[in-house]
């Protein structure tokens with residue numbers, strides 16, 4: 001059996017001030033693999049622990065197969081948890097560790113065939129009679145998974161199960177977890193702060209920040225259509241390039257995006273997404289360009305939709321299969337705070353509507369309340385630019401965002417054979433089909449969200 005899990009407006013507060021999870025809404029289908037992803041302290045484990053029944057819910061509802069489970073004890077929820085610290089009984093053999101939950105069930109069934117079958121599934125038949133202290137980290141985590149699997153639970157809850165392992169083993173076990181959960185067809189909720197792990201494992205990825213769900217979508221969609229600048233920056237390696245910009249929209253000329261020293265002329269006729277940028281004229285925006293949106297080539301080589309700029313080579317990072325070139329294009333990079341740093345969830349604050357505020361600000365407020373319903377992003381201060389000015393909402397934490405390396409503002413992928421010397425001026429082509437634009441609140445405005453202000457009534 002596998003089960004549906006629904007969280008409806010679930011909030012968890014600790015004491016008076018810590019709002020670890022804020023109005024979290026998510027429906028997980030039977031057999032689905034959902035990854036909770038976000039920086040340390042964003043509330044992922046708290047959500048998992050509430051599903052397990054290890055933590056009370058302060059407000060909201062949790063339903064398993066459509067039934068509220070507020071008063072149901074953890075042991076009666078038929079869920080198996082796997083933690084990062086393996087949690088095996090040291091005085092029991094691995095065989096006994098795996099069969100322990102079966103023996104606790106006190107069923108008349110002989111546990112041995114199930115233990116053997118589980119061990120075969122995980123490739124640990126030959127270590128069953130050893131003790132946990134005689135195993136490597138990866139073997140211990142396999143035994144811990146064996147203990148979870150042998151019970152044949154209706155749901156797996158995994159809290160960073162691979163984070164104590166080295167990179168090679170992590171990749172190997174990641175593939176095994178994927179195979180195993182698909183084979184068993186059991187609903188799985190998996191917590192991690194590693195975006196590569198989330199993207200490779202999840203049917204859907206739920207990204208959290210400061211207790212608030214930012215977006216829940218397939219791995220493809222969170223990468224290609226991030227709801228806001230936080231998601232765009234958290235997902236993808238190397239990080240998306242974020243440049244401060246303004247829209248230049250003369251009545252009698254071509255519309256362009258001004259990147260301080262250089263301009264990106266928008267191709268005509270304007271696409272519907274680019275037309276909508278006209279209303280941003282005079283406001284400051286942030287342009288997002290993933291490294292694959294820019295290539296090193298001359299204007300003569302431009303394909304339709306590509307526009308030329310140039311960049312000064314700052315330095316190159318050789319990565320084996322590719323090289324990353326750090327350019328200075330004369331733009332001002334923008335960074336997003338709280339990408340890695342722990343951040344206690346703030347106490348709830350009501351945003352006061354300014355007198356005469358229009359439909360846009362009303363939509364911004366209501367979008368905050370609809371944070372769980374994709375594609376509406378959660379609101380809150382998202383953007384912090386590298387100089388203190390009215391655009392900057394908070395001071396970026398040291399190390400937040402892409403590290404400031406000299407004056408580079410744009411990272412471009414290229415073939416490892418390309419040799420560029422620092423200081424060289426290099427022609428670049430920007431593919432405007434891959435242009436992202438975010439407003440000062442960090443919401444994606446290009447490509448335009450499917451729900452537009454004032455049009456969703």
Ligand SMILES: Nc1ncnc2c1ncn2[C@@H]1O[C@H](COP(=O)(O)OP(=O)(O)OP(=O)(O)O)[C@@H](O)[C@H]1O
Nearest residue numbers: 014018020039040041042043044045046343344345
């Ligand atoms: N028992 C508690 N009392 C007070 N605050 C708590 C308690 N448990 C968690 N918190 C706070 O709630 C917030 C969310 O914690 P949680 O463990 O869910 O984060 P997380 O995203 O899983 O982080 P990590 O990846 O570091 O494990 C954090 O700010 C944390 O300090």
